[in-house]
Amino acid sequence: xxxxxxxxxxxxxxxxxxxxxxxxxxxxxxxxxxxxxxxxxxxxxxxxxxxxxxxxxxxxxxxxxxxxxxxxxxxxxxxxxxxxxxxxxxxxxxxxxxxxxxxxxxxxxxxxxxxxxxxxxxxxxxxxxxxxxxxxxxxxxxxxxxxxxxxxxxxxxxxxxxxxxxxxxxxxxxxxxxxxxxxxxxxxxxxxxxxxxxxxxxxxxxxxxxxxxxxxxxxxxxxxxxxxxxxxxxxxxxxxxxxxxxxxxxxxxxxxxxxxxxxxxxxxxxxxxxxxxxxxxxxxxxxxxxxxxxxxxxxxxxxxxx
Amino acid sequence: xxxxxxxxxxxxxxxxxxxxxxxxxxxxxxxxxxxxxxxxxxxxxxxxxxxxxxxxxxxxxxxxxxxxxxxxxxxxxxxxxxxxxxxxxxxxxxxxxxxxxxxxxxxxxxxxxxxxxxxxxxxxxxxxxxxxxxxxxxxxxxxxxxxxxxxxxxxxxxxxxxxxxxxxxxxxxxxxxxxxxxxxxxxxxxxxxxxxxxxxxxxxxxxxxxxxxxxxxxxxxxxxxxxxxxxxxxxxxxxxxxxxxxxxxxxxxxxxxxxxxxxxxxxxxxxxxxxxxxxxxxxxxxxxxxxxxxxxxxxxxxxx
Numbered sequence: 335x336x337x338x339x340x341x342x343x344x345x346x347x348x349x350x351x352x353x354x355x356x357x358x359x360x361x362x363x364x365x366x367x368x369x370x371x372x373x374x375x376x377x378x379x380x381x382x383x384x385x386x387x388x389x390x391x392x393x394x395x396x397x398x399x400x401x402x403x404x405x406x407x408x409x410x411x412x413x414x415x416x417x418x419x420x421x422x423x424x425x426x427x428x429x430x431x432x433x434x435x436x437x438x439x440x441x442x443x444x445x446x447x448x449x450x451x452x453x454x455x456x457x458x459x460x461x462x463x464x465x466x467x468x469x470x471x472x473x474x475x476x477x478x479x480x481x482x483x484x485x486x487x488x489x490x491x492x493x494x495x496x497x498x499x500x501x502x503x504x505x506x507x508x509x510x511x512x513x514x515x516x517x518x519x520x521x522x523x524x525x526x527x528x529x530x531x532x533x534x535x536x537x538x539x540x541x542x543x544x545x546x547x548x549x550x551x552x553x554x555x556x557x558x559x560x561x562x563x564x565x566x567x568x569x570x571x572x573x574x575x576x577x578x579x580x581x582x583x584x585x586x587x588x589x590x591x592x593x594x595x596x597x598x599x600x601x602x603x604x605x606x607x608x609x610x611x612x613x614x615x616x617x618x619x620x621x622x623x624x625x626x627x628x629x630x631x632x633x634x635x636x637x638x639x640x
Numbered sequence: 641x642x643x644x645x646x647x648x649x650x651x652x653x654x655x656x657x658x659x660x661x662x663x664x665x666x667x668x669x670x671x672x673x674x675x676x677x678x679x680x681x682x683x684x685x686x687x688x689x690x691x692x693x694x695x696x697x698x699x700x701x702x703x704x705x706x707x708x709x710x711x712x713x714x715x716x717x718x719x720x721x722x723x724x725x726x727x728x729x730x731x732x733x734x735x736x737x738x739x740x741x742x743x744x745x746x747x748x749x750x751x752x753x754x755x756x757x758x759x760x761x762x763x764x765x766x767x768x769x770x771x772x773x774x775x776x777x778x779x780x781x782x783x784x785x786x787x788x789x790x791x792x793x794x795x796x797x798x799x800x801x802x803x804x805x806x807x808x809x810x811x812x813x814x815x816x817x818x819x820x821x822x823x824x825x826x827x828x829x830x831x832x833x834x835x836x837x838x839x840x841x842x843x844x845x846x847x848x849x850x851x852x853x854x855x856x857x858x859x860x861x862x863x864x865x866x867x868x869x870x871x872x873x874x875x876x877x878x879x880x881x882x883x884x885x886x887x888x889x890x891x892x893x894x895x896x897x898x899x900x901x902x903x904x905x906x907x908x909x910x911x912x913x914x915x916x917x918x919x920x921x922x923x924x925x926x927x928x929x930x931x932x933x934x935x936x937x938x939x940x941x942x943x944x
Contacts, residue, residue, distance in 0.1 A: 343749050349823040354742040354754050357735060357793050361757055364790055368766020368774055430666070433659055446663045448930055449670050455926055455933070456919045457852030459875045463915040464673035466878065467680070473691030474680065476672065510669070518934055542652055575855065579878060593768070600769040601859065613767030621764055 375611040395611035405595070405612070412591040415572040418505040420565050423516060426509050428554065431520035432546055450514025458511075458575035465507050465580060469493040494580060497588035504576055504589075519561070520554055527553035563631050567624030570616045592616050674923070681705070681916045685909035704913040707905050713865065714873060714914075721851060721870040724787040728850040733843050735792045737835065740801035741827045758795040775860060784867055786860045787853070797842050804838040805831060841932045851921060874914045881907045 344351065370385075375395055377388040399405050430450075437443040453461065468476050471490035478490040493499050527550065535545050574593040581589030590598075592612065600609030675695050680688050681704050683697035692698070708714055742748055743755045765771070771790075780786040808831065816826045832839070854871035861867040926933075 340749065347748060347823075350742050350745060350748050351750070353738050353824065353827070354748075354750065357739050358754055358757055360792060361761065363778075364774070365761040365765070368770035369764070371766055371770025371773055374770070374773075433662060436655070436659055437663065438656060442660070442663070446667060448927060449667045451930065451933070452674075452923070452926060453670060455848050455852075455922050457854065457871050459852075459854055459871050459878060460915050460919045463874065463878050463911055464677055466881075467677060467912070468673055472689075474676070474688070474693045475691075476676065476694070510673075513666075514670070541649075542655060579875065596768050601772065606769050606773065610767065610769045613769055617764055617767055624763065 372610060372614050374607050375614050377607055379607040379610075381606075391607075395608045396615070398608065399611050399615065407587065408590055408592055408595045411588060412570055412572045414501055415504055415577070415591060416569050418501055419508050419572065420569075422505045422509050423512065424558070424561070424565075426513050427516035428520055428551075428558065430513060431517040431524065431554075432550055434517060434521060435524050435550065436542070436546070447514065447517075450517075452514070453511045454515035456511075458579055461507065461511055462576065462579035465503070465510075466494065469503070494582065495584045497585045500581065500585045500588040503580065504573075507576055507580070508573070519557060523554050523557040524550060559631060559634075563624075563627040566627040567620060569623055570620050674919070677912050677915050680909065681912040683909070685904055685906040688909055688912075689906050704905055704909045705917075708910060708913045708917065713868070714870075716866065717868045717870050717873045718917075720784070720867060724784070724853075724869065725847050725850040728788050728791065729843050729847045731788055731792055732794065732797065732846045733839055736794055736797035736842065737801050737832060737839060738827065739793055740798045740805055741823075741831055743798065744802050744805040745823070758793070758798050762795045772859065781860045782864045782867070787850070787856060790856075794846075797846070800842060801835060801838055804835055808834050837932075837935070840929075841935050844929055844932050848922065870914075870918050874911070874918050877907070877911050877914055881911055 373385060374388065376390060376392060377385075378391050379388055434443055434446060437446070467474070469478070471478055471492060473479060475490065477493065478487070481487045482490065491499075493503060531549050531553075532545055535549050540548065570592055572591045572593075574591075577589045577591055577594055578597075581594070593616075596609045596613045596616075599605045599612065672695075676693070679693050679695055679697050682700055682702070683693050684699035684701045685704060687699045739754065739758065743751050743758075745751065748754075766774075775781055775786055775790065780789065812830060812834070813826055816830045821829065852871060854869065854875045857867070857869050857872040858875070862872075
């Protein structure tokens with residue numbers, strides 16, 4: 335009986351089914367089938383043969399991966415760039431949000447916001463082109479130009495040709511591109527802080543600096559925690575486009591991260607199995623990190639993702 | 641938070657001044673690269689290679705644009721960019737909204753299943769290589785559809801649109817059904833028009849993403865010049881002008897030699913011009929639609 339009503343219901347809801355099932359099928363093909371493709375990490379994949387007819391090699395590719403010295407270099411770069419971007423991104427965005435909140439003129443505030451959001455919407459290709467320009471050694475390169483003028487350097491520096499500058503350049507570029515945009519969520523959180531708290535603080539004799547420190551900042555704490563969790567889950571996602579576009583052979587020791595590593599071995603060298611093993615490593619660690627961070631947040635009694 | 645004027649102390653005033661100065665500097669740093677690019681693209685290429693161009697062109701000319709836009713390949717890549725943005729946005733928004741509608745219907749038997757299968761994809765992906773092999777298997781390589789089909793429904797879009805639909809009073813949907821409208825009719829005539837604000841937001845994000853994409857072109861269609869996009873053409877120019885990144889510019893002699901060979905343009909001037917062309921649609925549209933962008937960000941933030 336129960337079975338019949340279920341089928342009856344399905345028949346009744348055939349329009350809803352027609353509106354969703356094709357997309358679920360699409361989802362299975364485009365999002366779930368690639369997971370099945372992880373099998374090739376355990377094979378010696380050669381194009382042209384069916385997946386299950388490939389030669390199985392067990393964990394060989396993972397062994398190679400963990401024995402490969404360049405893998406550790408790549409991991410170092412990934413984590414370093416991730417952490418630099420995370421720290422710089424958080425600190426600058428929180429600071430800017432608080433400063434924007436303190437502006438007295440609403441019009442001026444809106445203008446600053448509009449302008450600072452803009453770089454978020456241009457592509458990394460366009461942004462990289464601008465960055466290359468700003469860092470160039472000819473006299474139109476503003477960075478070298480200013481440093482020369484102030485007298486900090488004697489001759490122009492080839493910023494993008496030396497690995498030791500790469501992480502810094504990347505961090506600053508990320509800040510330039512996303513600083514304004516990253517403040518939106520903090521500004522939204524600030525509007526939810528009860529004005530009575532500010533009044534109470536004022537009556538207690540707190541000056542402006544103290545109100546920022548003891549009212550605004552604690553008000554932002556839940557948002558900061560949840561964003562930290564999100565970002566910890568993305569620790570291995572150090573970005574891909576800026577490294578690809580701004581990096582070059584000379585800086586590869588610093589610019590190559592996990593994504594570029596996968597791209598190099600997989601697409602450029604055709605070693606699909608090895609690249610898949612590296613990609614799989616990344617996804618698995620990311621999911622573990624995300625759940626781990628979520629668990630910690632729950633333990634701490636903080637808002638969490640799921 | 642406003643402090644009334646009579647409480648303003650000297651410290652307050654100093655802080656306000658400091659704050660305003662910081663904001664002015666921020667705006668300058670944000671805008672300078674755009675203005676500098678514009679100035680270089682509007683300056684005589686040979687003259688620009690001498691350097692020293694900052695905010696305004698020294699020898700004004702439209703020649704860089706004339707030269708760039710004379711190239712048939714650039715025109716074609718522009719066409720593909722526009723096409724993928726239009727088709728991609730319409731298809732993605734429509735399909736995402738349709739899925740969002742079905743998972744918003746409380747009576748739908750498969751509601752949970754559909755919902756969870758989409759949400760799950762927000763946490764993992766098969767990764768670059770399996771996805772690449774899949775697209776190859778499906779003959780999407782060398783096809784325009786590789787820009788559209790892999791992204792027709794985004795889990796994130798579904799979540800945002802669904803939460804908006806759930807804010808629509810149930811009575812409106814119910815009365816449409818009582819009047820004899822089926823689910824598809826209700827979706828098309830009632831729900832879609834009511835969702836216009838959220839659809840505008842999602843459309844903008846998808847459109848910007850489509851316009852800015854270059855990696856899929858690089859990965860799947862780098863040997864199919866007919867399917868190249870503006871961003872990818874700019875990326876190729878950027879990569880080939882590696883000299884600007886890794887060598888000191890060799891001075892006038894080099895620039896002159898290259899310049900004459902290319903008839904009054906230099907790699908740098910072409911790059912500046914392409915950079916401006918590739919970013920202009922966004923810069924023009926952005927100020928008018930900014931509030932929708934911001935709304936999308938806060939909508940997404942609610943869900944986390």
